[in-house]
Structure formats: C-alpha cells, structure tokens
Amino acid sequence: MVRTHSAAAGMSRRDLLIAAGMALAAGRVAAAPAARVAVARCPDYSTGVLPALRKMFDGLGGIERLVAGKSVAIKINMANPLRARTGHRPAWNTRWSHPAVIAAAVSLIGGAGARRIRILEGSCEDDNPLEENVLQGGWDPQYLLGAATNVEMENTDSLGRGKRYQRLKVPGGGLIYPSFDCNHSYVDCDVMVSIAKLKEHPSAGVALSMNNMIGIAPATIYGDAAGFEEPAQRPFGRRGMFHTGRRQPSSIVPAETNPDSPRDAGYRIPRVTTDLVAARPIDLAIIDGIETQTSAEGAAPAAGARRRIHLVTPGILVAGFNPVCTDAVAAALMGFDPGATRGTAPFEHCDSTLELAEQAGIGTRDLKQIEVVGVPIRQLQFAFRRYR
C-alpha cells in the first residue's frame, strides 16, 4: 500500500485523490489543495546548493515530519539518450537534475531521519544498474550514494531488484490509463520525491516535477519494444505509446480506457502525466533551475521546432510539498502564466498538465492561493521565450 504525506490530518494524499476522483466521477470538480512553495536564488552548482535547499525546506515548515523514519524514493531526471549532450555541455547542466542538487536533497533527507533513501530513474536503452548509467553520464555515483546513510540506486525501467511489477491504480479511473504497472520501488516507499529540471517540453509545454514522473512507467511494458503479452525482459525504445497511442502496453496490464481518444501527443502526454501523478503521488517536488536549456527537453530540437536550444543559467531552485503548486510557481518563474490553457504559451500545441492536475484535485495552479516563501517570483523571473 502506498502511504504518502499530506498536510490534511488523517488523510493520505492518496485518500484525497481517491476522494477527488470520486468527485470527478460524480460530475463535481473537487477543490484542489494549495501548498506553500519555496523559491531560492542559487547561481551555480557549488557549495551554495545545500544551504539554499536547507533554507527552502525550513521555509516549507521542515521535512522531518515527512521523512523521519520513512523509506524515501527519489525520482531523478536522467532522460535518455544517456550519451547525448546538448553541444558539449554535460546533460546534468542542460536537461537532467544535477548531482549537486540530488546530493543536497539526499543529504538533507538523510539528515532529517529518513530510514532509507532510494534514488530511482529508468533508462529505456538498457537495464544497467543506475550507478552505471550515472557513470555513463560522466559522474561518480558514489557522490550521491555517500550523501547520506542507507542510500541505494535502482534502474526502474524493468523489474530491477523486484520479483514482479507492482500495480498503481489511478483514482477515479484515469484520463488515459486506469493503472500502471511499475518497478517495485515506487510502491515500496513511504515518501515520493521528484527532482526535476526546469525546462520546456514540446508535448507538455513545460517539463517539471510532474512530467518527470513519465519515467516511472517501465519501458519493458510501455516502451516501443515492450512485449505484447508479457513485459519485455529488458527495456528498449522510448515510450512512444504515451505520445502516439499507436499501440497498447503489454496485455498483462490494463489498456487505455478509451482507444478512440485523440492520438495527439499534446493531448496525451499531459493526461498520461496527470494519471501517473495521481497514481503515484509526489510528496516533495524539487526543481533544479540553476542551469538548464530552453526550447527542448532533449539534447536536440524537437522535429519541426522553430526555436534553437540555448544553454541558460536562471539560477533558480524551487521546492514544495504539492507538485501542482510547485510546478505552477516554476512555470511562472519561466515567464509563463500557470493559468494558461491550450493555445497560449507554453501550451500552444498541448493541453496544460497544470490544469488537468488541478481538475484531478491534485493541487491548485492559482498563484493567488499559493504562498511563495523565499525570493518573490518577480525577482527571479527568467523568461524562457525571450530565447528564440
């Protein structure tokens, strides 16, 4: 059973989401919760990251209640391909969560009394141990494993160390998928942390803490080379079905609810993301906007993209207990209106994950309801779209 932290006494976030899903099913839109979001200036990945993040956690009210004595899963962002770089810049500085931010989070979570910390990421290229993939990225995994005691890593795009896949049901039945079968680590944890990069995305507008959760769906089941009946033994190929819907996952898991729904990535990706975040709620969202890139989430511009990729240094860190609120503040920091809907930047070609997640009752995107602690948004705003 997934137990997650929530500000609402006596109810886990999963309980809240189930209630929200039931409300949606009954035709009512549940009020989405609001939560505080911390914003900090952090000019580079040197020694300033840890104190900045500590201050942010303090600003949120502390993380001890969330993690003390708990098993914590941290989903980092190391999207494939592992050996692709934007120019010569390491992917950590352009499209992946940087090890300095991950290590700082691990250190603080460990210091707050976490019983076990498991760093997680999939790779649809292989089922290498995650440590080996970190090495492929050009970093020493020991830097992360040694940031606290009882730190582990696991590549979650396959069974990993688990004996079988674990099913995560989407409360209310889901917008695209009713449930997901995932690596055991996403169920075998008390607290879920998403550490994402502050970046744009061609099929989601922005790729922040919620979009990071796309990577929890294993490529053995949801990848282009997934088995049609049983999951593939090893992952291979990106999660094309999430974008195009051209095929269904391995038949051991429930297929999508409505195969007649649009096959457009701009429709599907925000909904699949919302389903995943509803199925596996995020308890702590951290967004690394210290260094990043504009325009694309990958190492090359998306097909047909009109904008070039620029390497930029916004010098921003964002954190919060609610992923919708946190992503909304992050989107505002990127110069976007988090209340925007399809057709308006950054959602010119897609639906808004923020809107869908708000409608699903996960959290509000209304900045008026979100208390921002630390540096005010207007002081750190970094307009991504000024880079063409």
Add this chain to the structure above:
Amino acid sequence: MLALLKGTPITCLAGSAPPPFPIGDMPFITLNPDHPPDGVMLREGAWPRVLPAKEEDTALAGVTGGPWVDSNAAVIRLAQTKEPGKQVWLTYSPPGPQDIVPVEEYVRPIAEAEAYGARWVIALDGPFAQGLSSKSERALGVWRQMMSVLRLFERRREWRAWQPVAALAVVSSFQGGTGLIAEEFLNLAPRRHLAHRIVLASDAAAASFAPQKAILYLEAAPPEGDARSALLRFAENGGSVFAPRGIIQAKPVEIRQEHAIHAHGRGRVITPLDTWEDPFALARQVHLLLSIREDVVQVWNGGDMNSHYLSSPDGRRAVVHLVHYASGHTQPVTIGLRTPYGSARMTTAASTTTVKATAGGLGIEIPVGEFSSYAAIELDV
C-alpha cells in the same frame, strides 16, 4: 592518374596483376593471398560503415536493435596479435555499380586502417576514378583529404609502436568452439568503447597484465597449469578474472549479470552461470561487471563510433583515434579521459586545432567538436 600520386605517401601500386599501362618508376606488388608480400598479412577488408538497408532512409539493424556497423578493427587487431612482426594490408574490390559509395566515404577506410596500424589498399570505383580523371573538384577534394590522412600517419609513424590503453585483456586462442564468440567479442566491444588489449591464450602464462584491471579468458575450458596460476595470481593481487567454470572451486559471494562472482585474494574470479554463447550479451556483462568506472575513454554524442586509445611507452603522450562510421558529420563530440593530460590537439583530414580540456565528473573532458569519418586527439601530459 599516376600524376596524382606524385608527392603523396603512396609508394607503390598493388593488385592481382600489373595494370595494362606503363607505371614508370612506381613499383608494382602482386597481391596473392596465398603468397603475400614479405612482412605483410593480406586480409579481405569490409567497407567500414553503418550498413544501409535495402529500403530508403533505414539502416540494417543488428540483433540488439542498434545499427549494424561494418568495421575492420577486430580483424586488424587479431591479425596483428597473431603475427606481430607483420603489417596488415586490407584489400577490398571497388564497390560495384549496385553499391554506390559517395566519394566522401573514401576517407574512412584509409583512416580506420591506419588508426589500427594497418594499410588500406586503395581501389577506386568507376565514378570516383572518372571524377579524378576529369579533375572534378569534388573528387579531387576527397583525394586530397585521403592523402592528408595518409600524411598524418606518415608523420606519426611512432603510433604504430604505441600500446592500447585498456582496463581489459581478452585472452583467447580464437579457435575452436569459442573462436567465433571471441572474434565477435572483439567486434562488439568497441561499440561500447570497452577498450581492450588482445593476448593469445598460448601467451597468457608469460604475459604481463600489470596495466589491466580485468582479464577475460575466452575459452571453452578453464585455463590449466601456468596460465591458470598467472590468472589466479592476477586476481589475488586485486584484478578481476573472467574464466569458464571450474577455474576455482569456491562458493560465489554474489550472482550478477548471469555470472557468479567469487572472492579471490584481493580480487575476483568471475565465472558464467552457463556457457558463453552470446557475444553481445557477454560484452555487455563484462563491461558492467568491470564497471563503466574503469572505462579509459568515454565518448558523448559519438553515435556509431569507435575509439582507439594508444599511449607512448613512457606514458607521456597518447592518441585517441575516433572513427565515425555513419555518413556525414558527427554531433559535437566530447571525450572523457581519466588521465589529466595537459594539452590536446585534434587533427582531421581537413585541419589541426588545439582543444582545451576541462574538468569533468570523472577526470578531464575534451570538447572534440564535429567532424566526418575520422579525428585523432593527440594528448600530452
């Protein structure tokens, strides 16, 4: 045509029979596989490239889903190991009319052969030869690049005596039941940038493995006698030895990557749970059990590329050969090295430039940049 050879590093003509026209002072060497020239091993080369499929806009895939790459690296290195005193010449009939090779592709086979210490016997197809005869700027431009690569290797003859920098030694007789797997392992390891040196099984007892972190003894049966002692001594001193089951009788401490890991002295003896049959899986398993941490060179944005890292005997100079098997230019390539070299230069068929190394997460990183077919990164401590 002969005029084109003046002042180039090409010093002879070769073929199955002399050409039907006067060749002046240029010596002619008959290439007969049964009676190769003195000091030369003749091997049939493959046109090094990502193999195109019959359908447009596709590439032929290997069993792994990755593109199929034809390379001569393993053939050359194995031949050199078997007959170290001889030079490998690769022969290749000019591509036929059904197999159109853009003239720009002619740089790669020369560069690949030279990078691995061999010679490519240049044979031009009809359109290229015609282009040169008619003084086509495109054909002449490629010809100049081909000669530029040959001149680079003439200037750097010392590279031929330099040794591979590698954490892994592959030890095999390359014969019998595991011969094919062993040869294919040599083909597939470079796809992973898994640097290795090659040692014949008959030399295992006397060989020094001091620079290596691991030995893969790729035979059907475990080593015996002095070879076994040498390998176990290597493990006792902290190395990892991959060998068939039976090399030691001990309980494994761990099962990983379909191998049993046995503690032995300060090192490990690693045996397969089943017999080695799949060279692709074996290359992957050995790489992971050794760990990417031990990679002597890492390549980013490399695509379908081989790296071949050689060091001077005193270790103060080195070269990393990068052979790009796909057509066109690479992405901006970066390489990572554990050794903190002080200076680096990149030489391609077109130019030489100084490149500045920066600190990376695992050593130094060198922004090589974009190139087509081939680049040499020369390094000085």
